Amino acid sequence: MKSYMYIKIALFIALFSIALFAQETAVFRVVNPSFAQISQESIASFVVEAHSASVDSVVIVSDANETFTIEVNPKRSHYCKSINLHFGQNSIKVVGYKKGAVVKEETRDIFLVSKVDKEHRYPPQKYAKNYFHDEKNEKICSKCHDMSVNEVKDVAFLDIKKSNCYECHKNINKEKHSHAPSINWLCTSCHNGKVGIYNQADENRTKYSVPDPIGDVCFSCHKKNQEQWSAKRFHHEPAESGRCNKCHNAHSSSSEFYLRKAAWELCTTCHKDKIEGIHVVKTFGRAAHPTHNVKDPSRNGKELSCISCHNPHVSNAPSLLQSETVMGLCSRCHKK
Template identity: 70%
Template sequence: MRSCICIKYILSLLLCSLLLFAQDDVGFRVLSPQTMGISDEGIASFVIEADSKKIDFLLITTDANKRYSIEVNGERTHYCKSVNLYMGVNSIKVAGYKNDVIIQEQTRELFFRSKVDKHLKYPPAGYSKKYFHNQESEKLCAKCHDMSVNEVSGVAFEDITKSNCYECHKSINQEKHSHAPSVNWLCTSCHNGEVGVLNQEDKDKTKYSVPDPIEEVCFLCHKKHKDEWGKKRFSHEPAESGRCSRCHNSHSSPSEFYLREPSWDLCTGCHKDKIDGVHVVKTFAREAHPTHNVKDPSREGKELSCISCHNPHVSNAPSLLQSETSMGLCSRCHKK
């Protein structure tokens, strides 16, 4: 046994010195993100340590040929850039140039996973969730970034740029509809460092973990909903199980109510059979009752959607209908 450990020790020493030696020779190193990681929000922070003697220009290229260029001028040692990902597998290339000639290349493979679409929910083999906020990784950044939490619980920042999280995470709130606690940079109101029964494996991996299921955190502020919903007879599985962030982005989104997708796409993401299946009634003129692409007579200015007839969270009627009876439901829109 002893000699076995000893050999391992010598081998790892050898490996370390080889790695150190290799580093001497390169123009740049990608410190973040780690490759083969899984992203939930579609933003990857690239941090590249570059040697201006060997490289004068860095180019980050995504699959869709979106480019981010960085000039390496020797005033800094580290260059940082937030990059937007596409749903599914992303292969992002970093190239280092000197006098317009590529001298070094590195790739990062990242998987942006969907919360709803079955095909994009599970990454191919080899990907795993990689966390950043541990002492080890933060040390590399502390030279230039303040890594401490400076938010006062429940008090919105008057100037959000003063939040210590802002500089690195500003793009998390860039969409049109933003959730109050996120846009006020009260990040730790949800990122409380705890885990829930469904993400025990994240314990102590990052100081900013959120519990899964998340519902108790949401209900701290949305207490009225907790009380109202608790009284209903039926509830929708993903809401019942407390996984609010399947449907809502906690930060910001192009869709109202910070939905991950507009409601029809959201619902059909999990209920694929409702995309064109016969539903509600078989009408004379069509195969199925419409579920979108027409005006909703019951909600002014809105399009017909699944939520015209179904409550996304709870209901007293079976099938989560918006009315207690199915006749009552029809008469919301079909007046005789």
């Protein structure tokens, strides 16, 4: 008798919460991104499905407290907004309002990985890679966006806005220095749908995968570099293994040559022991040789940095020196 009552109460609670849940999901639905996602680019596209019957506005709040407000209207079902990310964990809130009161709140955690910084290279376990471009996802967008590829091999767009990729990915080239194939929207010259030895697990997970290592793709256009470099005796490990994108962002960067960081900061990320710079003239018993923060006498107008003395890719001299001999190196800057 008693247990019968319990079952009835339990059933009632269950039905009640299902009803509540249904109402909750009807308020809005975050179509993209997923709950705990890894990103390699500093932009996330938020797509929210919302209907004016149950919500007046949806506000997206980044953890830098930037907010973006969507006014929900009866004519539209999906709303889209690109949000900037910082390295590491980003917690981005999506809040629905009806008559000024919060009716639903959800959070999306996105981890922006770094190719070089140890602390941001390996995301915590809860994060997963969720590629976007498959038939199922694209179907939702194709109501309003043309999801086909409309680029012609090696022909830059006269008006880049005509690229079908532009509307959703316009921020990919947002930095000061942008790489020619990216700024000309020849995206599939690299995103050829293939995989390499380091990302075999990604095979068929997205139409637009890019092989890792990427080296051979880079050399398909930079043939001269390949010819010159392969003739040299010594090769820098990350360049030799084709991991060009450890140092270069293939799209766009605030540093010249699309470097992920300015040269000195880039080199010392992997070679932390060289921050003190004591290796050059340690036998002289004097202060350490500078490696930055002074002008470089050998490169007009540029600052001294690791690449004043070392070639980042290849060399005929040990330690990737910019000259064939150590004495030759010194005399590039110390004349007499």
